Amino acid sequence: MGVKEVLSSIRVPSILILGLVYVVYVLIGGVVFWKLEGDLGQKDITQLLLKKKRLFTSYTCLNQAGLEDVAQVVQAASKAGLSLKSNQTTDGFWKFTSSAVFAATVVTTIGYGNTSPSSTTGQIFCVFFALFGIPLNMVVLNRVGKYMLALERSISDFLEGKSGRKKCTRFFVHLVSYICGSVLFFVMPMIVFQLKEGWTYSQAIYYCFITLSTIGFGDFVAESNPDKDYPNWYSVLIASWIFFGLAWLSLLINHSIDILERLNNHFKQQLSSEKPEEEPSSAEDSDPHTEVEDETNKPPVTQ
Known part of the structure; x- marks a missing residue:
């Protein structure tokens, strides 16, 4: 068997x-x-x-106590986004642009963990902000993903009408869409992060995927080096990249789920087609005398 x-x-x-x-x-x-x-x-x-x-x-x-005090100062400075290499005063993480990026990481459930609200009021506000912001973010991302999919299908239908080849056209449109999305949300950000953060290309591409997949380890976080002076447009670029990148990656994941479901249905059909046919359950159906009787009871065929 x-x-x-x-x-x-x-x-x-x-x-x-x-x-x-x-x-x-x-x-x-x-x-x-x-x-x-x-x-x-x-x-x-x-x-x-x-x-x-x-x-x-x-x-x-x-001594050991002094080392623990130094460690606490270093940890607090790192969480606040302050540099210990110089005496200059900076805005830290909680300037407006960085705070907006933090709000985006909250509603998208990325949660790097490199910074978090420390005041009681800020923590309570964060709870309610996430409580209503996470469902809103999911609805908006779902709607943006549907618009992306509708645009992709419109292009596919247009090309199908011109070429007359349905399967080849859909495959080509999906392939071009995946390549363009990978370049726009992974390759180009990788180059930007390599230039602005000083990371290697492997670290930058790793950060891109960990962010857009909402895993958010927090070992690499953009705009978090206190020794660097970041322009304001950099925060806007990161927030926009996170939002549209999440929508595109969710669309890609939905495509993958659809492929897996089709494979599952295909295997189910294969298994069901190879099941042995059931034997007749009624003795009357298998009785030859009954068949003869039915034949004799039929009226003669008239020409």
Whole structure:
């Protein structure tokens, strides 16, 4: 008995199969991250312990309590967006343009974590702002994604009317759309971030995907280096890129979901087409005498 026959005879609900695939996928990812990053994490801890030992050796007046005080000052300065390399005063993270970008990261659920409201009033406002802003953001992104899809279909229908080839035209339009979106929301921002932030290209493309997928680790955040002076247009550019990039990536994810659902339906049809035909359940249908009786009861055919 083949695999398809076994699956068709078992008749496992598709939700259980999907859940099993999801759990296995997550576990495989955990194993891969563990193998790739586990040893590096241990090496980083070892290096930090060595640096801590050298720090106590170099600055003999510094003890454990003093080191903790210094760490708190560094952490607070980093969260406020202030540089410890100079004595000049800056606006920190909470200038208007940066605050607008922070508001965008709240409603889009990116949440880098590099900065957050510290006052009680700001924290309470953040709760209600996110409570109403997240659904609003989802509705707007969904509407923008539908407009993008409608524009894509309009172009596809126009080209279909000119060429007369439906499948080839749709494939070509989807391919061009994916390439243009990748260039607009990944390649061009990667170049901008490499120039303005000083990141490598791999770090910039990594930041682009982590941001637009709303994962938001916070290990790389644009416009967060206190030693750099960013122009105001840079914040507007980042906020616009996040909004339209999220809409495009959600459209791409919807296309991927549609492809997976079609593959699932195709496999279901394949399994159902190979099921053995059911035998007649009625004894009357299989009785030859009944068939003969039916034939004799028929009226003669007249010419």
